[in-house]
Amino acid sequence: MAYDKGELTNQWEIEAARTREEDRRDNERELAGIDIGREARFHGTEFVEERRQGRSGASSAQRSAQREFTSRLQMLLATNPGYAALYNDTMGALGDAEDATDRAIVKAEAAHKAAQEKLEQTRSRAxxxxxxxxxxxxxxxxxxxxxxxxxxxxxxxxxxxxxxxxPAYEQFLEDSESVKDRLTRLEALQGFRVDTLGRFRDLMDDKDNPITETELREGQREIAEKLVEHRVHETIGRSAAIVDQPRPSAGVAIPDIP
Structure with missing residues (x-):
């Protein structure tokens, strides 16, 4: 998967593209049982070693045993390049959203704490x-x-x-509302982190019931919309426009894996 750096608008996007390309290569090499020169990142060292043994002439019985221990998700990623590309791209977008939301939560916690301290100062001066x-x-x-x-x-x-x-009563009201507003934002971000991003990661991490291509696309759209809703999208370069970006298609439905 080639990237035209001329189309990337800033250094962050260049670095993100380089990271995604490296992830894709490492994932494919691990699936093929090729040593990437460091600990496996996507499928575990044991899985990569089993794949390597299969490539190097393991017996049919050994390969059959390997398949029994290979999850449906791993098999799907190994046999459907289109799905693998969409899955990996979605996983990258999810990671971006999680990181950005975590940063937003830290800022929201600090803002809430500052508002509480200001309210306490107002109360103490009353x-x-x-x-x-x-x-x-x-x-x-x-x-x-x-x-x-x-x-x-x-x-x-x-x-x-x-x-x-x-301080006047109006100042007390203003400070009180500030605390409430900042707590509301903090709780909304925390809910988004758990209920939306956490739930979607659980779906993507389900090894035995792989997330479908439709669910991947719907998940991307929901995350992108909520990033805007919670004003988190401004902290990540590509997630704000993730809905409008073309996505690689698996081309075929997810097959049944025996």
Whole structure:
């Protein structure tokens, strides 16, 4: 699979293309039982050694035994180049999405923590009720309110000691909403990471029930759409446009593997 560097728009895409090509070559060499000069990356050292023995003249009984221990997914990848190309390309896209989402989660956690700290600072600078020392704030109309937004009884409000530089109730509301918004984004990203990306990886890792070509394409589309929905696509060069990219076709349906 050749890549025209002139069509790649930036250095990241060049490196990504080089990585995908290296992955493809290593995968094919492992499937063929060819030593790649380092530990097997896709199919395990034992599998590659078994394939190598088959190439070097293992008996038919040995090869039959090898086939019994070869998963349906491995057999499919070995016998259907079109499917293998689509599978490997999808696996690369999934890895990109996982990495980008993990980075987004780290940023979202930091943003949530910063918002919490700002809210706590606002609460600590607020005036305190004389009855239970809880924070209170004056709104823009001069009404004294507690954290639940309830107006404080005038008799109690008159006993509050004010410094004059306390944060307004509107500031407290803004800081509170900021915490909620950032928590909502964090939880959404965490849900996407587990429910969408994690579920799809489970499908791709199922050795005995290989994911179909249709499921691969549908999975790519769902991931691409949700990357945009969760504003993660901007951190990875190609995933934002993954839906519009041509994909190699397996050309045939997934065969039954005895």
């Amino acid at each position: 005036a305190k009720l004389p009855t239970d020392d809880s924070p209170v704030f004056k709104d823009k109309h001069g009404i004294v309110r507690n954290e639940r937004g309830e107006a404080v009884n005038d008799d109690i409000a008159d006993r509050i000691e004010w410094r004059g530089d306390e």
